Amino acid sequence: MIRKNQRFLTQLYILTDFVFIQLAFILAWWLKFESGLIPYEQPLPIEIYAFWSVVYGVISILVGILASFYSPKRRKRFADEVLKIIQVHFTSLVILLSLMFFVKQVHISRYYLAIYICLNLLFIMLYRYFLKRSLKQLRRKGYNKQFVLIIGAGSLGRKFHDNLRLYPELGYEIIGFLDDNQEWDDAEEGRYSPILGTVNQLEAILESKLVDEVVLALPLDAHSRYAKIIACCEKAGVRTLIIPDFFDYLPARPYFDNFAGMPLINVRDIPLDLAGNRLVKRAFDIVFSIAAIIITLPVMLFVVVGIKLTSPGPVIFKQERMGLNRRIFQMYKFRSMKVLPEGTVDTGWTTENDPRRTRFGAFIRKTSIDELPQFFNVLAGHMSVVGPRPERPYFVEQFREEVPKYMVKHHVRPGITGWAQTHGLRGDTSIEERIQHDIFYIENWSMLLDIKIILRTIIHGFVNKNAY
Incomplete structure (x- = not known):
């Protein structure tokens, strides 16, 4: 059975959207024509503006319905909702202007x-x-709950049960399991919801208990039973969700594609594969980098003078790094170490109290000021403001064999700062943890996440205790 409260929430969203659109009209009218803050010529009658505001409200709601904007949002992130809001209202504006x-x-x-x-x-x-x-x-307090029945009490079903209980704010309550073979021992009895019967008793369970969603957590060898289970759920008006037995190989948010008329699961869905997302991110990188270069220009001039006065050699240190699609580029930094003898290959990590550092170099490394020239890398298209940190090809070849999924980071442009760096994973820290954070960023990218990372980088400061 489909819960009535979801229909009520959908209606509430539609009504509230329309009300706020009209409130925006009233405030916009006041700001433009009544407040005296903005010069204006004699406006058209307010009734004309009110009419077009009502028209816009109707258009935006119809566009929202067509774009599934009012579909259930219990499991969706707010960042996804923000993107949908922008898309719906941009489309509605174009329609309004055309009309x-x-x-x-x-x-x-x-x-x-x-x-x-x-x-x-x-x-x-x-x-x-x-x-x-x-x-x-x-x-969290127990209101607006939806009730879930899990089919399959094996390792897959138990893992889903444990994970779902970590998110009480989603408002799901597990009423129990159905399984043909599994029985709880004394330790499992108190930990998991009860086993209500076998899979063949599904129809009777759906008739006797309040169930909103059925989650199939069966092994691959039970694939033949799916058709009967789904038909039974649809007959009862209950949503059916399937956890694939190979879910460990899938990203956090798998993407379904279509190839040769067949549905396919894209194992690595990357939002930045979309041309629109790449364009938005690139435009932001250019604008932000130009602003950052202008703002930090006095600091960079100070560093240039500091390097020249404290150490012989070039001001800018160039080093090969691996970037987008495994392409090699020259990454720029302010030089913080003594110049290596000609022909010497640097394949070592910087260590604490490294004798190669200059005194001034230790300061600019600790405060991350040595990274400022990388904004020129961003302008050149080698890097992004936010992304996984690039590594030297020598270490990439080493890590790709030792660290699972290490090469996934090269599906996007490397960044000056990133999700891993805002969690303290800089310098001499775990490569495995860094890659986990990088993959999270790659699979969950949004402009809001980029802005969040930049703000965290600024708020938490640039001083890094792991930077030697």
């Missing part, structure tokens, strides 16, 4: 429209965020 042009309504203030759209996005993002937080708190 206004068609009926020759061309005298609506452009400043008003800009304010109106910005307020729409702001209001809807804010109320969605606080509503999502409130619903999570209510679910």
